Amino acid sequence: MTTHDTRPGSTGGADTAGPLHGGPDDEYTPEQLAAMPREDLDRLGARYDGVEVLHVEPGPEPGSALERRYVRQIGAVFALAGLAAFGFVVVYLGSGWFLPDWEWTIDSGTWSTLFTPLLGALMGLSLILVGLGMVLYARKLLPHETAVQDKHDGSHFDRVTTGATLVGGLHNSGLARRKLITRSLAFMGGGLGLMLLLPLGGMIKNPNTGNPLGRTSWAEGVRLLRDDGTPIRPGDQVAGSLETVFPAVPGGNRQADAATMLIRLRPEQVAESDPRAGQADFGYGDYVAYSKICTHAGCPVSLYEQETSRILCPCHQSQFDVTQGAKPVFGPATRSLPQLPLAVDDEGYFVARSDYIEAVGPTYWNRERI
Amino acid sequence: MARTATAPGAPTTRLGKAAHEIDDRLIVAGPLRRTLNKVFPDHWSFLLGEIAMYAFIVLLLSGTYLTFFFDPSMREVTYEGSYAPLRGVEMSAAYDSALDLSFDVRGGLFMRQVHHWAALLFVAAIIVHLLRIFFTGAFRRPRETNWLIGVTLMVLALLEGATGYTLPDDLLSGTGLRIISAIILAIPVLGTWAHFAVFGGDFPGELIIGRFYIVHVLLIPAILLALIAVHLLILVKQKHTQFPGPGRTEHNVVGNRLFPTFAAKAGGLFFIVFGVIAALGGLVQINPIWLWGPYNPAQVSAASQPDWYIMFLDGSTRLFPAWDINLPGNYTIPALFWPTLVLPGILFTLLALYPMIERKLTGDTASHHLLQRPRDVPVRTSLGAMALTFYLLLIISGGNDVLADKFSISLNAMTWVGRLGLIVLPPLAYAFTYRVCLGLQKHDREVLEHGIETGVIRRLPHGEFIEVHQPLGPVDEHGHGQLAYGGAPVPKRMNQIGGARRAIRGFFTPIEEPAQVELEQQREERGVASAEARELTGSGRPSEGGKPQEPRD
Ligand code: HEM
Numbered sequence: 001m002t003t004h005d006t007r008p009g010s011t012g013g014a015d016t017a018g019p020l021h022g023g024p025d026d027e028y029t030p031e032q033l034a035a036m037p038r039e040d041l042d043r044l045g046a047r048y049d050g051v052e053v054l055h056v057e058p059g060p061e062p063g064s065a066l067e068r069r070y071v072r073q074i075g076a077v078f079a080l081a082g083l084a085a086f087g088f089v090v091v092y093l094g095s096g097w098f099l100p101d102w103e104w105t106i107d108s109g110t111w112s113t114l115f116t117p118l119l120g121a122l123m124g125l126s127l128i129l130v131g132l133g134m135v136l137y138a139r140k141l142l143p144h145e146t147a148v149q150d151k152h153d154g155s156h157f158d159r160v161t162t163g164a165t166l167v168g169g170l171h172n173s174g175l176a177r178r179k180l181i182t183r184s185l186a187f188m189g190g191g192l193g194l195m196l197l198l199p200l201g202g203m204i205k206n207p208n209t210g211n212p213l214g215r216t217s218w219a220e221g222v223r224l225l226r227d228d229g230t231p232i233r234p235g236d237q238v239a240g241s242l243e244t245v246f247p248a249v250p251g252g253n254r255q256a257d258a259a260t261m262l263i264r265l266r267p268e269q270v271a272e273s274d275p276r277a278g279q280a281d282f283g284y285g286d287y288v289a290y291s292k293i294c295t296h297a298g299c300p301v302s303l304y305e306q307e308t309s310r311i312l313c314p315c316h317q318s319q320f321d322v323t324q325g326a327k328p329v330f331g332p333a334t335r336s337l338p339q340l341p342l343a344v345d346d347e348g349y350f351v352a353r354s355d356y357i358e359a360v361g362p363t364y365w366n367r368e369r370i
Numbered sequence: 371m372a373r374t375a376t377a378p379g380a381p382t383t384r385l386g387k388a389a390h391e392i393d394d395r396l397i398v399a400g401p402l403r404r405t406l407n408k409v410f411p412d413h414w415s416f417l418l419g420e421i422a423m424y425a426f427i428v429l430l431l432s433g434t435y436l437t438f439f440f441d442p443s444m445r446e447v448t449y450e451g452s453y454a455p456l457r458g459v460e461m462s463a464a465y466d467s468a469l470d471l472s473f474d475v476r477g478g479l480f481m482r483q484v485h486h487w488a489a490l491l492f493v494a495a496i497i498v499h500l501l502r503i504f505f506t507g508a509f510r511r512p513r514e515t516n517w518l519i520g521v522t523l524m525v526l527a528l529l530e531g532a533t534g535y536t537l538p539d540d541l542l543s544g545t546g547l548r549i550i551s552a553i554i555l556a557i558p559v560l561g562t563w564a565h566f567a568v569f570g571g572d573f574p575g576e577l578i579i580g581r582f583y584i585v586h587v588l589l590i591p592a593i594l595l596a597l598i599a600v601h602l603l604i605l606v607k608q609k610h611t612q613f614p615g616p617g618r619t620e621h622n623v624v625g626n627r628l629f630p631t632f633a634a635k636a637g638g639l640f641f642i643v644f645g646v647i648a649a650l651g652g653l654v655q656i657n658p659i660w661l662w663g664p665y666n667p668a669q670v671s672a673a674s675q676p677d678w679y680i681m682f683l684d685g686s687t688r689l690f691p692a693w694d695i696n697l698p699g700n701y702t703i704p705a706l707f708w709p710t711l712v713l714p715g716i717l718f719t720l721l722a723l724y725p726m727i728e729r730k731l732t733g734d735t736a737s738h739h740l741l742q743r744p745r746d747v748p749v750r751t752s753l754g755a756m757a758l759t760f761y762l763l764l765i766i767s768g769g770n771d772v773l774a775d776k777f778s779i780s781l782n783a784m785t786w787v788g789r790l791g792l793i794v795l796p797p798l799a800y801a802f803t804y805r806v807c808l809g810l811q812k813h814d815r816e817v818l819e820h821g822i823e824t825g826v827i828r829r830l831p832h833g834e835f836i837e838v839h840q841p842l843g844p845v846d847e848h849g850h851g852q853l854a855y856g857g858a859p860v861p862k863r864m865n866q867i868g869g870a871r872r873a874i875r876g877f878f879t880p881i882e883e884p885a886q887v888e889l890e891q892q893r894e895e896r897g898v899a900s901a902e903a904r905e906l907t908g909s910g911r912p913s914e915g916g917k918p919q920e921p922r923d
């Protein structure tokens with residue numbers, strides 16, 4: 001098997017081989033092993049690994065009716081699995097070739113609505129059958145053996161000798177004595193750690209510069225626009241209705257914190273209206289405007305139930321009463337929806353009188369209270 | 371070591387020679403044999419961890435496929451693909467590419483759905499696996515490390531799911547992201563700083579999808595993979611636990627060797643798990659993002675729900691009362707902080723520390739390799755039932771609007787039911803489970819003492835009717851069984867101790883001769899059954915004559 005290169009330098013020195021093997025080759029000569037039947041070899045190796053095969057219930061007798069039956073069954077299962085797999089290939093490749101196109105169409109009931117389900121059904125069927133076949137094979141045709149394997153606890157010998165090596169190495173390094181080195185190592189470690197972490201500092205941004213959390217693009221004279229960009233006059237809406245509006249700035253209707261609800265109250269609602277302190281004049285006539293961003297976790301509040309004057313947030317069901325300054329009356333939200341002060345410009349369209357006077361959206365640590 | 375071709379044991383076949391060549395270089399024969407010979411206990415509940423692992427493999431495969439097409443960018447584009455209802459709509463490139471995957475990549479929708487179903491199954495399998503570890507006491511010394519790794523895996527799986535859910539940037543995931551943003555903002559003192567670090571500014575910014583993407587496809591999967599590897603290495607080192615039974619001791623494992631029986635069964639299970647996920651992925655629509663539309667901060671779809679494994683947080687958020695804590699100096703601890711960060715923090719910490727807590731309380735510091743039946747550890751089982759009740763209530767509350775709608779209950783009533791339920795029901799679950807455990811224990815003891823009810827009623831000479839009981843082992847002079855309970859299932863029906871012939875094999879038609887089976891049974895079971903019944907409840911040490919055999923529950 002091996003031929004020796006005898007040129008100088010290629011033998012690695014005049015060494016002699018030590019023990020050449022992991023297994024107990026000294027106890028079992030090749031001749032002995034060659035004389036053992038395969039089953040005994042299997043058991044021998046198992047025993048060497050701490051495994052005793054206690055009991056084997058052979059599978060069905062070779063050639064018996066039972067065996068032939070199982071073989072046929074399992075063969076059929078694997079064949080079907082292959083069939084389903086080829087079915088998958090046909091559907092995948094054939095669509096748009098000799099089968100109808102797989103691409104989406106507006107009407108249902110076409111091949112395109114069948115394509116994905118067919119892929120799933122065929123691949124699923126194929127794989128499940130492969131699995132089933134393997135399990136059946138193990139249960140019906142393989143011999144059932146019961147084996148016991150020993151569990152070993154940690155060895156005292158291993159612990160003591162490993163400990164000696166570790167402690168010995170540490171001791172020989174003299175680190176315990178050479179205080180200067182340990183200290184400078186600790187210093188170096190701290191510096192290195194910080195140095196490697198610091199580039200992450202690029203992620204840090206000051207959330208208080210310019211108060212981005214407390215401001216929106218609403219400002220004095222900014223018109224209220226519908227999603228389609230049209231401005232709104234008082235009287236455009238029927239009493240009791242709600243419209244979502246955005247500031248008339250570029251991209252205003254995509255901003256995360258600017259969405260506002262313009263609500264025209266019904267006369268009864270106006271009568272029982274009880275605005276927040278200092279915000280009595282924020283409305284305009286029977287109109288009020290509140291931030292659409294829930295003060296709980298920032299979902300857009302959306303469902304307006306005008307009989308009860310409540311606005312419901314679909315995320316965690318906070319409810320706000322529009323006649324009471326959009327105060328939360330149920331659910332986990334703690335703060336009223338901020339109110340946008342309204343006015344009408346020279347052309348008779350709704351504008352904001354200023355930005356919201358408090359931060360819209362969820363509460364945070366240093367959010368100013370008003 | 372030069373050998374001639376005629377040396378005894380030298381390989382003669384091609385394959386044998388090749389194997390020889392390989393082992394000459396890699397020296398793997400020894401470790402390979404040890405692996406092939408490794409014994410695995412044969413009980414269905416040991417497959418749960420495997421199911422989780424197989425679902426993870428499917429996730430890796432399908433997820434990699436998705437990355438070939440997905441564009442994790444928040445750049446605004448106009449949709450031009452084949453899904454007509456959205457054509458011309460402005461959206462992020464992420465949503466656009468997810469739509470392309472669904473409509474313009476052949477088989478892409480199938481893959482998307484496979485990936486989503488695999489994720490749902492993955493988390494479910496982890497949790498059920500955890501329950502089996504918990505209720506059978508498999509976490510006890512020496513397996514605390516694997517318990518900790520397991521809890522970490524579960525938390526990472528949740529994070530992985532949450533980041534993945536966000537990626538398509540549809541209306542649902544955007545709403546979820548908005549809530550994530552609010553949760554980060556709710557951290558006292560550091561919240562706004564953390565938010566600006568994660569999002570690169572105010573919500574939503576332009577970076578978050580790209581950042582979540584790399585977390586979802588690289589960071590968390592790499593950590594998961596590494597931890598799963600360690601989890602399994604430790605498992606191999608420590609070997610499996612097993613349920614008590616004949617011949618099973620603290621110092622052995624009884625079961626099948628890896629090769630071929632266990633490998634065939636486990637491989638089969640892999641294909642079945644994969645197949646079930648594939649079938650679900652094709653047949654059952656999941657997360658049809660084209661119906662939600664692109665994310666728009668001013669829109670929300672009613673009854674928007676996160677994936678099931680996040681529902682418990684949704685529930686706790688709905689139920690927690692509106693308690694902002696206003697501190698002097700205009701500082702606030704938002705109410706949102708408690709149900710979304712503190713509560714899961716406490717839950718996962720308690721879960722992670724449970725093995726240590728139990729060890730402290732019971733003073734049991736011994737190593738255990740034999741599992742416990744839940745009924746035999748009523749306190750732990752009841753604690754588990756209590757925790758499960760709490761968890762399930764949170765999940766249900768996560769869908770309380772849907773329930774309120776379906777059953778026409780007022781939403782406010784549902785919220786209050788949830789709030790009170792969280793306080794009242796877990797203790798009730800504890801008490802109930804405790805009773806059930808004791809009852810089951812008692813019944814086991816009764817059967818051991820008096821035998822199995824045979825259903826045969828006999829009239830005594832003086833007219834009294836008694837039911838005949840079949841003792842499970844030797845009896846004393848009063849006819850009472852002398853067997854001690856050994857932690858293994860006690861047979862309770864005559865069939866389990868060979869009282870009836872086994873069923874004839876065959877699904878539609880019998881494939882065996884009844885007479886032949888009868889003969890075979892008489893041959894085999896007469897001796898075995900009685901021996902088995904005698905030993906089933908002993909300690910099972912071979913020294914006491916226990917005969918190890920395959921588990922039969
Ligand atoms: C990524 C998720 C996970 C995967 C892929 C996984 C995989 C596995 C596998 C294949 C096994 C062996 C089979 C078995 O005993 O069920 C196992 C065992 C174990 N797992 Fe997990 N597991 C995961 C999560 C967890 C979790 C969440 C916990 C607990 C908090 C946990 C704790 C354990 C323990 C203690 C064992 C040893 C059990 C014994 O020997 O009886 N694992 N795991």
Ligand code: FES
Pocket residue numbers: 294295296297298299313314315316317318331332333
């Ligand atoms: S976000 Fe509105 S209730 Fe939670």
